[in-house]
Amino acid sequence: MRIDIVTIFPEFFGVLDVSLLGKARRERLLELGVHDLREWTHDRHRTVDDTPYGGGAGMVMKPEPWGEALDALLGQAPAAEGERADALVVFPTPAGVPFTQALARELASESHIVFACGRYEGIDARVADDAATRARVLEVSLGDYVLNGGEVAAMAMIEAIGRLVPGVVGNPESLVEESHEAGLLEHPSYTKPQVWRGREVPEVLRSGNHAAIAAWRHEQSLERTRRVRPDLLPAAAEPEPGTGRQHG
Numbered sequence: 001m002r003i004d005i006v007t008i009f010p011e012f013f014g015v016l017d018v019s020l021l022g023k024a025r026r027e028r029l030l031e032l033g034v035h036d037l038r039e040w041t042h043d044r045h046r047t048v049d050d051t052p053y054g055g056g057a058g059m060v061m062k063p064e065p066w067g068e069a070l071d072a073l074l075g076q077a078p079a080a081e082g083e084r085a086d087a088l089v090v091f092p093t094p095a096g097v098p099f100t101q102a103l104a105r106e107l108a109s110e111s112h113i114v115f116a117c118g119r120y121e122g123i124d125a126r127v128a129d130d131a132a133t134r135a136r137v138l139e140v141s142l143g144d145y146v147l148n149g150g151e152v153a154a155m156a157m158i159e160a161i162g163r164l165v166p167g168v169v170g171n172p173e174s175l176v177e178e179s180h181e182a183g184l185l186e187h188p189s190y191t192k193p194q195v196w197r198g199r200e201v202p203e204v205l206r207s208g209n210h211a212a213i214a215a216w217r218h219e220q221s222l223e224r225t226r227r228v229r230p231d232l233l234p235a236a237a238e239p240e241p242g243t244g245r246q247h248g
């Protein structure tokens with residue numbers, strides 16, 4: 001998979017070289033290109049924003065630099081087998097569809113994703129319409145809050161998607177037992193020592209009885225999901241008050 005990022009803060013993405021994704025890049029599982037939007041400006045001040053039509057506070061990102069940036073980046077990555085041919089342009093924005101593990105899994109099979117990181121009050125709306133003539137376009141929200149720019153959201157999405165690309169994570173088994181993979185939150189985990197500050201690891205986990213361990217873990221996942229994220233459960237499983245596992 002090739003990922004391109006367009007941003008006015010390219011230095012922000014330097015960290016992608018050192019993390020898990022650094023290994024994936026060295027092994028050619030992921031190609032990453034970071035581009036400064038100002039490369040596609042032509043005025044002395046390298047202007048990327050202007051005042052909004054219709055008035056209102058803040059500034060809007062001009063369409064011209066974005067149009068030229070997306071012209072330059074779309075249609076460059078040939079698709080490997082089992083991947084989509086055309087590119088996908090993702091605009092991180094509070095006004096987008098929710099980014100979920102399911103969406104991350106879908107995007108992990110894309111051959112080419114371009115992240116368009118907006119700043120200020122956003123990007124001129126015509127940019128997404130124009131991009132849609134040459135690629136699939138998706139406005140995606142990381143969550144219901146407002147950031148100063150799309151960079152932090154893009155970083156999170158790239159990590160969530162990148163780790164699902166086959167071969168990126170050493171042991172694919174570890175991708176199954178995660179929160180949100182089976183629609184439930186992950187069970188609590190323990191490691192040595194067996195007793196720590198007077199707290200003992202649940203007996204069942206040391207029993208060697210794999211059926212009992214699996215059952216205990218599933219029950220813990222259900223209980224935790226009921227307590228913390230009842231919205232993830234089918235309607236029937238609404239919690240009675242006071243059933244949550246109390247810490248202490």
Ligand SMILES: O=C(OCc1ccccc1)c1cn[nH]c1
Nearest residue numbers: 093122141142143146147149150
């Ligand atoms: O604030 C965000 O992106 C920055 C942004 C982009 C466009 C206009 C305003 C702000 C965001 C929140 N959840 N997901 C993304």
